[in-house]
Amino acid sequence: MHRVSQICGDDVEEFRPERWLDCEDPGTLRRFFFAFGGGTRTCIGRSKPYARPVQVAIAYLMNEKDMLKDISWLEIEKIVPTLVMRYNFKLADGSRLTEECGVLVLLKGLRVQVTRLAD
Structure with missing residues (x-):
């Protein structure tokens, strides 16, 4: 999960959680952030x-x-x-x-x- 270099950068194998904070296009990362699931089965705690x-x-x-x-x-x-x-x-x-x-x-x-x- 979250290992697509075109979206998450070339260092996808490194633990670097700040990638979600200092990206140029946060909307793209948010669309591809699946830790809480997606669609009709999205976790109800996603917005927390x-x-x-x-x-x-x-x-x-x-x-x-x-x-x-x-x-x-x-x-x-x-x-x-x-x-x-x-x-x-x-x-x-x-x-x-x-x-x-x-x-x-x-x-x-x-x-x-x-x-x-x-x-």
């Missing part, structure tokens, strides 16, 4: 590693540096109430919410304007 940058951004936004120490802070019962207490969320002008139904309901076009509440 990609969530880390979002976690870091939210932690800094909320000024909660301690959250960066443990990945388990993503528990909804803590994050959502904290965000609602500190920020005002309003549907952005011109935003039209549409739904795509399947096994899960996907919301598209949800643009939100976020402003910090006064302390």
Whole structure:
């Protein structure tokens, strides 16, 4: 797996995980990254590693540096109430919410304007 030199480079036999970070075309590597499977049989945890940058951004936004120490802070019962207490969320002008139904309901076009509440 992941040993195609045209995609992963000439050093495919070397353990070099940073190849996924410092490539010129990350979209190509992502398309050929099969550690989580693909298609309809994709692992449900596939997005977990990609969530880390979002976690870091939210932690800094909320000024909660301690959250960066443990990945388990993503528990909804803590994050959502904290965000609602500190920020005002309003549907952005011109935003039209549409739904795509399947096994899960996907919301598209949800643009939100976020402003910090006064302390």
